[in-house]
Amino acid sequence: MSLEQYKILSSRFGRDDGHKLSVYEAEGGYTALKKVMSTMKPGDVIEEVKESGLRGRGGAGFPTGVKWGFVPKDAAQVYFMVNADESEPGTFKDRYLMDYDPHQTIEGTIISCFAVNSSLAFIYIRGEFGWLVDRVQTAVDEAYAAGYLGKNILGSGFDLEVIVHKGAGAYICGEETGLINSVEGLKGQPSIKPPFPAIEGFLKQPTVVNNVESVAAVPWIINNGAAAYKNIGSEKSAGTKLFSVSGPIKNPGVYEIPLGMPFSEFFNDHLGGMVEGETLKAVIVGGSSVPILTAEEAMQVNLDYESLDEVGTFLGSGGMIIIPESSDMVELIQVLMHFYFDESCGQCTPCREGTGWLHQIIKKMRHGEGTADDLDLIEHVCQGMAGLTICALSDAAVMPMRSFIEKFRPEFEALIQETAPAGNASLWPRGE
Amino acid sequence: MDALIERYPTKASALMPCIWVVMDEVGYVPSDAVDLLVEKLEVSRARVYELLSFYTMFRTEPQAEHTLQVCHNISCHIMGARPLIAHIEKRLGIRLGKRTPDNMFALEGVECIGACGMGPCLQLGKHLYEDLTNEKMDVILDSLRKGIVPRADTDRLTVEGGA
Numbered sequence: 187m188s189l190e191q192y193k194i195l196s197s198r199f200g201r202d203d204g205h206k207l208s209v210y211e212a213e214g215g216y217t218a219l220k221k222v223m224s225t226m227k228p229g230d231v232i233e234e235v236k237e238s239g240l241r242g243r244g245g246a247g248f249p250t251g252v253k254w255g256f257v258p259k260d261a262a263q264v265y266f267m268v269n270a271d272e273s274e275p276g277t278f279k280d281r282y283l284m285d286y287d288p289h290q291t292i293e294g295t296i297i298s299c300f301a302v303n304s305s306l307a308f309i310y311i312r313g314e315f316g317w318l319v320d321r322v323q324t325a326v327d328e329a330y331a332a333g334y335l336g337k338n339i340l341g342s343g344f345d346l347e348v349i350v351h352k353g354a355g356a357y358i359c360g361e362e363t364g365l366i367n368s369v370e371g372l373k374g375q376p377s378i379k380p381p382f383p384a385i386e387g388f389l390k391q392p393t394v395v396n397n398v399e400s401v402a403a404v405p406w407i408i409n410n411g412a413a414a415y416k417n418i419g420s421e422k423s424a425g426t427k428l429f430s431v432s433g434p435i436k437n438p439g440v441y442e443i444p445l446g447m448p449f450s451e452f453f454n455d456h457l458g459g460m461v462e463g464e465t466l467k468a469v470i471v472g473g474s475s476v477p478i479l480t481a482e483e484a485m486q487v488n489l490d491y492e493s494l495d496e497v498g499t500f501l502g503s504g505g506m507i508i509i510p511e512s513s514d515m516v517e518l519i520q521v522l523m524h525f526y527f528d529e530s531c532g533q534c535t536p537c538r539e540g541t542g543w544l545h546q547i548i549k550k551m552r553h554g555e556g557t558a559d560d561l562d563l564i565e566h567v568c569q570g571m572a573g574l575t576i577c578a579l580s581d582a583a584v585m586p587m588r589s590f591i592e593k594f595r596p597e598f599e600a601l602i603q604e605t606a607p608a609g610n611a612s613l614w615p616r617g618e
Numbered sequence: 619m620d621a622l623i624e625r626y627p628t629k630a631s632a633l634m635p636c637i638w639v640v641m642d643e644v645g646y647v648p649s650d651a652v653d654l655l656v657e658k659l660e661v662s663r664a665r666v667y668e669l670l671s672f673y674t675m676f677r678t679e680p681q682a683e684h685t686l687q688v689c690h691n692i693s694c695h696i697m698g699a700r701p702l703i704a705h706i707e708k709r710l711g712i713r714l715g716k717r718t719p720d721n722m723f724a725l726e727g728v729e730c731i732g733a734c735g736m737g738p739c740l741q742l743g744k745h746l747y748e749d750l751t752n753e754k755m756d757v758i759l760d761s762l763r764k765g766i767v768p769r770a771d772t773d774r775l776t777v778e779g780g781a
Contacts, residue, residue, distance in 0.1 A: 272732050276693050277730075281732050314731045352638055371632065372665075374672065374673075430735060438736065507693055518695065521691060525692075
């Protein structure tokens with residue numbers, strides 16, 4: 187299957203001039219905004235997006251239009267936040283959207299704000315993407331100059347200010363309440379839900395937080411209609427999805443595919459298979475937080491929400507990590523547990539302590555000091571973490587931890603049975 | 619800073635961008651800048667320090683001339699981040715997390731910086747270097763020693779099925 191006809195979000199990817207307003211306009215940019223401003227009411231936009239079946243592309247997969255519908259209609263002030271804090275390991279798709287096509291996201295933001303009646307939006311970009319902050323800010327400035335932002339947009343009476351907000355290095359700010367707190371000038375620690383942000387968020391006002399990719403899909407849906415969008419993909423997973431694919435494959439990169447494509451087709455026809463000398467061992471389909479699939483499992487699944495749910499994993503962010511046979515799974519899980527330990531915001535005890543425990547136990551095993559009951563201890567720690575915290579970071583550590591042991595248990599057992607560190611055969615000397 | 623404070627809905631919400639102004643100006647946030655932030659934004663000193671300690675990109679000490687941040691998360695790990703770090707350690711004669719005695723380089727391991735498709739990668743300020751090898755790393759280090767920040771040969775990955 188050629189992917190050419192599915193370029194809804196990625197038509198300007200890889201080009202040198204796609205970020206410019208003149209190019210975006212010449213290729214039909216801002217026509218959706220004009221259509222909305224001249225012919226639609228906020229409720230119409232919400233209905234159209236609901237009808238399209240668009241689901242949140244940041245990871246949770248919550249229907250975007252439904253989320254918008256939660257905002258009280260009589261609210262005096264609504265805030266809108268574009269979540270561009272892309273930090274899920276393996277994910278680098280939003281970077282492409284902002285780098286190659288910032289105006290698509292800005293147009294989507296304006297339409298989304300119109301739908302929920304917001305007059306102030308923030309685009310929260312992770313601090314590490316310093317050059318993208320500049321790129322998006324330049325595009326925002328262009329949009330102001332062209333009258334797409336500011337007061338009385340296109341003569342409609344609708345006002346919108348957009349602030350590009352730069353993060354400063356905290357994975358947890360990708361969680362929507364963490365992100366809101368961060369913009370308030372606080373530590374980016376998540377808040378308990380309910381109240382949900384759509385009712386009470388930024389400065390205690392209704393606030394909608396949407397991922398860049400969700401927002402970027404809105405102009406196409408408005409231009410082409412909900413039915414056209416729903417026509418792409420599978421029954422419960424409408425539209426296209428960006429997958430950012432990493433690992434020792436022939437063609438790593440960002441791909442836009444219709445949801446529902448079999449992994450095997452994606453892997454063989456588009457990713458080009460493994461590089462010479464490597465074979466496929468496992469796949470993490472949606473960012474490091476989702477349960478891992480063995481190569482055999484991956485080859486049977488379709489890439490959509492419901493198929494991945496069925497095999498016990500998630501579509502997540504679309505950050506696909508391809509793991510070769512040569513990888514030491516205990517080593518990889520140590521890398522991940524170090525990450526979650528590092529990024530736990532420290533607010534909830536099960537997460538703060540649990541991520542540290544998991545990291546310590548794995549580290550101990552890799553120092554050649556593992557004991558027979560360590561795997562039971564890991565499970566015990568996981569039970570004390572899963573579902574018991576304010577946000578999902580704790581679960582995000584537990585899911586890979588459990589699935590790595592479940593699917594690659596012999597590797598953990600072999601390491602425990604060794605009495606001394608096994609030299610430097612692995613990428614990462616075990617004594618570290 | 620005043621322009622930023624003007625744009626944000628509350629003074630306190632302008633705290634992060636104002637800290638960035640200081641970071642960009644000075645390279646770190648010295649204590650007299652904290653005084654300034656407290657005064658301008660009408661927040662407590664504790665609140666400013668809370669943010670400075672929570673967000674890893676904010677620094678309260680003078681930094682090395684070049685802070686080399688190598689991603690050591692899973693995708694880069696699979697593609698060889700550890701051997702690359704070992705190579706830099708050897709070249710600079712320092713361990714991860716340390717800086718050279720002449721204060722020219724600091725070497726840090728960082729979590730995923732969104733360059734997974736072209737790992738291993740290195741962040742240097744606003745520059746991102748991808749698809750690194752020991753040889754490319756040497757070119758970067760030699761260039762930095764001469765005072766030249768090499769052009770970041772960043773992104774432009776394959777998009778849509780093949781190069």
